Amino acid sequence: QGASVAFGGIRQDTSKPVELSADALSVDQDNNTAVFTGNVVIGQGEMRLGAQQVRVVYNQDQSRIRRLEATGGVTLVSGPDAAEAERADYDIDSGVVVMSGNVLLTQGSNALTSDEMTVNLNTGAAQMQGRVKTILQQQE
Amino acid sequence: MSRRDRYYPRLIAWLRIALPIAALGLLSTLFLLSRDIDPTQSIPFSQGEIEERVREQRVTAPNFAGSTERGDFISLTASSAKLDPEDGDRFLAENLSAKIDLSGGASVEFNANQGEVNTSLQQARLIGGAVVTSSTGYRITTEELTTSLNVLNVTSTGPIQGTGPLGSFSAGRMQLESDSTSGHARLLFTNRVKLIYDPQNPGGKP
Numbered sequence: 001q002g003a004s005v006a007f008g009g010i011r012q013d014t015s016k017p018v019e020l021s022a023d024a025l026s027v028d029q030d031n032n033t034a035v036f037t038g039n040v041v042i043g044q045g046e047m048r049l050g051a052q053q054v055r056v057v058y059n060q061d062q063s064r065i066r067r068l069e070a071t072g073g074v075t076l077v078s079g080p081d082a083a084e085a086e087r088a089d090y091d092i093d094s095g096v097v098v099m100s101g102n103v104l105l106t107q108g109s110n111a112l113t114s115d116e117m118t119v120n121l122n123t124g125a126a127q128m129q130g131r132v133k134t135i136l137q138q139q140e
Numbered sequence: 141m142s143r144r145d146r147y148y149p150r151l152i153a154w155l156r157i158a159l160p161i162a163a164l165g166l167l168s169t170l171f172l173l174s175r176d177i178d179p180t181q182s183i184p185f186s187q188g189e190i191e192e193r194v195r196e197q198r199v200t201a202p203n204f205a206g207s208t209e210r211g212d213f214i215s216l217t218a219s220s221a222k223l224d225p226e227d228g229d230r231f232l233a234e235n236l237s238a239k240i241d242l243s244g245g246a247s248v249e250f251n252a253n254q255g256e257v258n259t260s261l262q263q264a265r266l267i268g269g270a271v272v273t274s275s276t277g278y279r280i281t282t283e284e285l286t287t288s289l290n291v292l293n294v295t296s297t298g299p300i301q302g303t304g305p306l307g308s309f310s311a312g313r314m315q316l317e318s319d320s321t322s323g324h325a326r327l328l329f330t331n332r333v334k335l336i337y338d339p340q341n342p343g344g345k346p
Contacts, residue, residue, distance in 0.1 A: 017307075017338040025311065025333040027304070030244030030324040032276045034306055036333065062277075062305050065337055092339055 003112065003134075005105065007081050007119050007126035014095030014121050018065075019043045020054065032062060042068060042090065047078040047121055049088060049097070067091050074099065076119065081107050083117060083126075095122040103128065111135045198222040202233070204257060206289045210318055211243035212325065214289055216257060216264055229260035236266050238287055240294070240316070242325040248274040248316060250285055250294065262289040270296070272314070278304035278327065280314060292318050292325060300329070309335035 023038025034056040042049040052072025059066040067089055074088040076097060086101030096118060103117040105128065115130025192198070204216040218233035236255025241247045252266035265286050272280040272294075280302035287294040294316040301310045312331020319326045 015339050017336050020333075020335045020337065022333050023330065025309070025329040025335065026319070027276070027278070027306075027327040027329075028319065028322065028324045029242055029246040029248070029274065029276055029316075029326055030322075032246075032305070036335075056306060058305065064339070065306065092337075 002127055002129045003132045004127045006124055013045055016045050050075045065092055096120050208292050210292055212292045213241040215239050229258055231257045244325055246275045307335055307337035
């Protein structure tokens with residue numbers, strides 16, 4: 001079953017420039033694939049996506065980035081909300097981030113976990129799928 | 141036959157003779173009056189320049205080629221190179237440029253204002269406004285590059301700026317080497333890599 005939640009609070013404009021910073025970037029000259037490694041942070045507007053490794057996937061004629069595949073302790077922060085997962089795929093053109101693998105979403109005092117979460121940064125809507133559980137902290 | 145008819149055949153008869161002779165004349169001017177080239181004329185080198193060239197052992201447009209075990213073909217060219225008086229294995233070069241044809245098919249070119257080629261160390265240094273352009277669409281500028289001549293290993297001594305299919309980026313250091321795991325040639329940027337990808341202007345061209 002799924003649960004839809006609001007994520008990130010404000011609208012996020014995903015046509016804004018994306019800034020990636022990392023310890024290293026390796027560009028394979030034979031198949032032109034690019035991999036960022038080491039404390040990788042993808043920043044766009046309010047959104048920050050951190051991971052240990054991000055692989056860049058191009059579109060057909062290699063003129064645009066189609067997808068960023070982040071793996072290794074991924075954290076997605078946008079506005080007040082934060083989500084953690086093992087992996088996240090960010091499709092820049094559509095502005096959709098698909099997080100998978102032990103997703104933990106913390107919003108203020110409560111937290112939700114699930115197998116997968118799809119976040120549309122443009123609309124701020126998030127859809128959680130697969131064993132969604134809500135953990136309510138008691139207010140002390 | 142009217143008067144005009146009588147003249148007509150005579151005119152043709154005259155033309156049949158006059159025209160070939162005129163053609164012959166024209167053709168002969170082609171050979172008789174042409175400019176004669178005097179081979180003994182001296183070639184355009186002043187005496188002073190010849191002595192200087194001998195003293196410095198300066199070579200114009202030298203080129204050097206080598207290859208690595210991996211099968212990358214490295215070639216170096218310069219506008220001019222002269223031997224370093226103190227060190228017999230070292231050449232100082234102007235407008236040094238290097239080209240590496242990678243065994244994987246891609247090619248990378250490096251150019252700089254000056255350079256040094258050290259044959260004993262099998263190494264070349266490109267100094268001053270070094271520019272790297274790769275067939276995979278990357279253009280990187282840095283101050284100085286060092287390239288080995290028998291192994292695929294090009295490193296920048298300092299920070300680099302660049303543009304590529306990914307957008308515009310900067311890093312503390314750049315290295316072209318062969319990736320030990322995949323065996324492919326790769327451009328490795330390290331030391332705080334920062335890249336800006338603009339979805340509206342992906343090529344990162346200003």
